[in-house]
Amino acid sequence: MKGPPIVTKALAERLEQSEIDYMTSRVNAIREREGNPMGAEVRRFGDASAFYVREMPWGSFNTVKGIRTEDIEYIDDIIAFFRERNRSFQFEITPANSSNELLGYLSDRGFRHHGFHTSLYGVPSLEEPVYSSGITIRELKADEFELYGQLHCVGTGLSPDGAGYVADNNRILFDRPGWRFYIGFVDDQPAGVAVMHMYNGAASFTFAATVPAFRGRGLQTAFLHQRCYDAARAQCDLIVSQAAYASTSQNNMERAGLRIGYTKAHFYHNTI
Known part of the structure; x- marks a missing residue:
């Protein structure tokens, strides 16, 4: 980048x-x-x-x-x-x-x-991402939003009872212009999800979460690099993301090359 x-x-x-x-x-x-x-x-x-x-x-x-x-x-x-x-x-x-x-x-x-x-920002990169061992990422399929809801809830600490509501409120974005959903696997096990929205040349990394049992394996960093690469391929010239101040998420973003725009x-x- x-x-x-x-x-x-x-x-x-x-x-x-x-x-x-x-x-x-x-x-x-x-x-x-x-x-x-x-x-x-x-x-x-x-x-x-x-x-x-x-x-x-x-x-x-x-x-x-x-x-x-x-x-x-x-x-x-x-x-x-x-x-x-x-x-x-x-x-x-x-x-x-x-x-x-x-x-x-x-x-x-x-x-x-x-x-x-x-709020952090960076420049998309056409350098193909390389993941840590055991990690794979692909785009979510249209029929996988129930799984998305489960991973979203477990990854953010929400009650699993809310997975259906999360699925419904994200499924409606699947065919909406600019939105992309990702699912990540660690050792072939569903381990996390991420989301990106692209509009007017800016790619916003709107959400990402990893199931606690799979944290520390590099999945969040892989999500960041994959979205940077896809944003570049989509002709975006800016990436934007948000995180709680001085959090692990902010640290991961800075390690991936993003800078702080403002707090x-x-x-x-x-x-x-």
């Missing part, structure tokens, strides 16, 4: 836009299921995108991305949007679009900083 470009405000905004693009595609796909059983909505407020999924109460599916100082006039409308749905939510603030005025306004409305999340702050209000 050749060296990534230096961070500029324009690059940081492109990284954030790639997150908005994949999240918009994902939540709209959930919304378009017959009868919208998950209660999914995407709403624009100025440059900010608000995401809400009734049956997914956690922060990543009830969040606001792309907010900037120029959108302060919409913040009360955003709060009303989530209050009408009786849902707490978070604002994701990037350094490129932060300001004392914006942070002060959120503080005045009762929002408090409650965490950081790292965004989450602002949350739990009494909406």
